[in-house]
Amino acid sequence: MKKNTVKEVSPFWLYVVLGTLLLAAFLGSVSVGALKFSLWDALCHPSSGFSFILWDIRLPRALLGLLVGATLGLAGAAMQGFLRNPLAEPGILGVTGGAALGAVAVFYTGLISIFPMMLPIGGILGAFVSVILLYLFAGALAGIQTLILAGVAINVIAFAGTSLMLNLVKDPYAVLDIVFWQMGSLADRSFEHVFLILPFVLAGWCMLLWDGRALEALSLGEETALSLGISLGSLRTRIVLGAALCVGASVAVCGSIGFVGLIVPHLLRPLVGYRPGRLLGASALGGAVLILCSDIAVRMVPSLMELKLGVVTSLLGAPFFLFLIFRLRKKIL
Amino acid sequence: MPGVSKAEPSSSEPRDSGPQRIVSINLCTDELLLRLVTPDRVAGMTKFSDDPEVSTVAKLSQGVRKIPGNIESVLACEPDLVLGGRFNGKETLHFFRYSDIPVLIFDVAKSFEDIYGDIRRLADAVGERQKGERIIREMQEDLAELNPGTTHGVGPFQHPVLEGLNRAVFFQSDNYVPGEGTFENAVMEAAGFRNIAAELGIRDYGRIDLERLIDARPDVIIYSSEQRNSKTVRGEVLGHPAIKKALPDVRIVTIPTLYLSCGSPVSVEAVRILAKAARASPLGVGSSDSLREDS
Numbered sequence: 336m337k338k339n340t341v342k343e344v345s346p347f348w349l350y351v352v353l354g355t356l357l358l359a360a361f362l363g364s365v366s367v368g369a370l371k372f373s374l375w376d377a378l379c380h381p382s383s384g385f386s387f388i389l390w391d392i393r394l395p396r397a398l399l400g401l402l403v404g405a406t407l408g409l410a411g412a413a414m415q416g417f418l419r420n421p422l423a424e425p426g427i428l429g430v431t432g433g434a435a436l437g438a439v440a441v442f443y444t445g446l447i448s449i450f451p452m453m454l455p456i457g458g459i460l461g462a463f464v465s466v467i468l469l470y471l472f473a474g475a476l477a478g479i480q481t482l483i484l485a486g487v488a489i490n491v492i493a494f495a496g497t498s499l500m501l502n503l504v505k506d507p508y509a510v511l512d513i514v515f516w517q518m519g520s521l522a523d524r525s526f527e528h529v530f531l532i533l534p535f536v537l538a539g540w541c542m543l544l545w546d547g548r549a550l551e552a553l554s555l556g557e558e559t560a561l562s563l564g565i566s567l568g569s570l571r572t573r574i575v576l577g578a579a580l581c582v583g584a585s586v587a588v589c590g591s592i593g594f595v596g597l598i599v600p601h602l603l604r605p606l607v608g609y610r611p612g613r614l615l616g617a618s619a620l621g622g623a624v625l626i627l628c629s630d631i632a633v634r635m636v637p638s639l640m641e642l643k644l645g646v647v648t649s650l651l652g653a654p655f656f657l658f659l660i661f662r663l664r665k666k667i668l
Numbered sequence: 669m670p671g672v673s674k675a676e677p678s679s680s681e682p683r684d685s686g687p688q689r690i691v692s693i694n695l696c697t698d699e700l701l702l703r704l705v706t707p708d709r710v711a712g713m714t715k716f717s718d719d720p721e722v723s724t725v726a727k728l729s730q731g732v733r734k735i736p737g738n739i740e741s742v743l744a745c746e747p748d749l750v751l752g753g754r755f756n757g758k759e760t761l762h763f764f765r766y767s768d769i770p771v772l773i774f775d776v777a778k779s780f781e782d783i784y785g786d787i788r789r790l791a792d793a794v795g796e797r798q799k800g801e802r803i804i805r806e807m808q809e810d811l812a813e814l815n816p817g818t819t820h821g822v823g824p825f826q827h828p829v830l831e832g833l834n835r836a837v838f839f840q841s842d843n844y845v846p847g848e849g850t851f852e853n854a855v856m857e858a859a860g861f862r863n864i865a866a867e868l869g870i871r872d873y874g875r876i877d878l879e880r881l882i883d884a885r886p887d888v889i890i891y892s893s894e895q896r897n898s899k900t901v902r903g904e905v906l907g908h909p910a911i912k913k914a915l916p917d918v919r920i921v922t923i924p925t926l927y928l929s930c931g932s933p934v935s936v937e938a939v940r941i942l943a944k945a946a947r948a949s950p951l952g953v954g955s956s957d958s959l960r961e962d963s
Contacts, residue, residue, distance in 0.1 A: 370879045
């Protein structure tokens with residue numbers, strides 16, 4: 336192994352820095368929008384239009400950005416730790432695609448009109464099926480190629496299913512709506528969306544954060560982990576369920592926002608001394624910062640059509656993915 | 669003999685001179701066509717044409733053969749005239765450009781002037797010029813009655829009092845709104861509304877940010893019925909709590925989609941619905957009542 340130029344940072348300072356960045360990004364997110372007004376004015380005049388814009392448009396948007404960003408960062412770090420593979424990421428492995436298919440299926444079949452909660456549930460089921468499929472295809476200790484290929488296959492299946500439904504939808508506006516939703520966005524969401532996914536997201540986070548110690552042990556090898564009293568079966572169940580819960584619910588409301596789970600853990604890994612357990616919390620914070628900053632950028636770029644958040648993260652993430660493959664090429668071949 | 673031969677064509681000219689096996693592969697040309705010719709001259713039209721939810725000629729098209737609109741189905745009708753829209757059946761129409769069968773392609777109507785132009789063009793092609801002119805005259809009379817301040821629905825509208833006008837926005841999926849140069853804009857102006865999207869500088873279609881919409885304080889939000897009924901992944905189009913809170917007095921007007929999806933003679937109905945809504949508004953009460961007395 337080559338020497339790393341980036342040194343491990345003490346956990347306390349890492350969390351202080353990431354927390355400060357998160358606070359700044361959150362404040363930035365509620366300050367930026369189509370209209371310019373001072374936050375102070377909006378807070379002082381509770382029944383003005385600006386106040387409604389702040390409390391009912393920008394605040395839920397920033398909160399959703401926080402939830403979704405932390406979810407993606409955390410799920411990416413957890414999957415990388417569990418599969419011991421730096422390219423594992425919900426989007427690349429098809430979990431996001433499966434969740435999108437599940438949500439579109441709920442929407443298309445009209446289940447959503449019975450019970451709004453069906454939307455996140457559909458997303459979670461789709462994500463769950465994807466993770467199970469991934470596991471069946473690739474197994475727990477798959478090499479990088481097998482894992483990525485399995486991800487490609489699942490993505491293709493999910494995409495084909497989604498396209499089939501788009502093909503069969505009668506309402507042309509619904510097609511447009513689904514296509515745009517799939518690009519991933521936080522625009523014009525409300526507190527209803529926040530509360531809709533909050534329980535699932537929190538449950539998923541708990542299951543993933545719980546696994547810090549087990550992932551650390553696993554990084555020493557399966558034998559060592561077993562000898563330390565880690566049950567691999569229950570660890571697997573928690574990772575699969577946890578990732579499905581939080582990623583599925585996030586995708587159901589915000590669409591597919593890719594590559595966050597790839598970029599963030601990779602940047603933070605040297606800072607936590609390559610310890611998969613400590614990477615979890617740091618990646619959650621980092622993911623939230625990345626999404627909030629991207630969402631600010633989306634609103635700052637002057638264009639008639641607002642850029643979609645998922646498009647921006649993909650533009651950032653895809654070259655990053657290529658770069659990682661380039662670096663791993665020696666290992667693969 | 670010459671007398672007979674002269675009398676023959678004049679009596680039967682409107683019926684027999686034009687094409688007798690017309691095929692239309694676009695709902696909008698279906699509608700125009702059935703208003704100009706009798707159904708027995710139509711050899712084929714779209715499967716949407718007898719759906720009362722989207723077609724305004726559902727009854728008239730009952731006996732006409734419905735075709736999927738691809739090349740083979742059009743050829744099977746042995747047409748002597750093919751009608752299509754700019755964005756519909758592009759490949760099919762391209763194919764027929766190189767055949768002997770005449771093809772008429774209609775652009776999307778963006779104003780009432782465009783509709784008049786389309787009616788005239790089709791009426792000429794099918795040999796029903798007089799009928800076409802009659803339809804246009806009726807539309808112009810109706811529009812003039814609905815908004816007496818305008819010049820017969822021709823050219824730019826002369827608004828009597830711009831300040832008192834209702835400000836409206838026509839909402840579509842994912843905050844898309846029609847701005848200047850769209851047919852929805854023409855309908856809004858004909859009904860005496862000012863289009864907020866046009867005020868904000870949107871040409872054709874653009875996205876209006878929710879924050880800007882609230883800041884613009886529209887008096888009326890217009891929907892097409894289809895949009896109102898269609899659920900979106902993100903919930904109801906205008907279900908956002910911020911709209912309900914910040915714009916408690918905004919009125920919502922729904923226009924049946926079939927009056928708007930094509931520029932056709934029934935688009936006047938869309939103006940009628942809007943004009944009625946404008947008169948019912950607190951802002952427009954004074955001016956519109958006096959206008960009604962005038963007419």
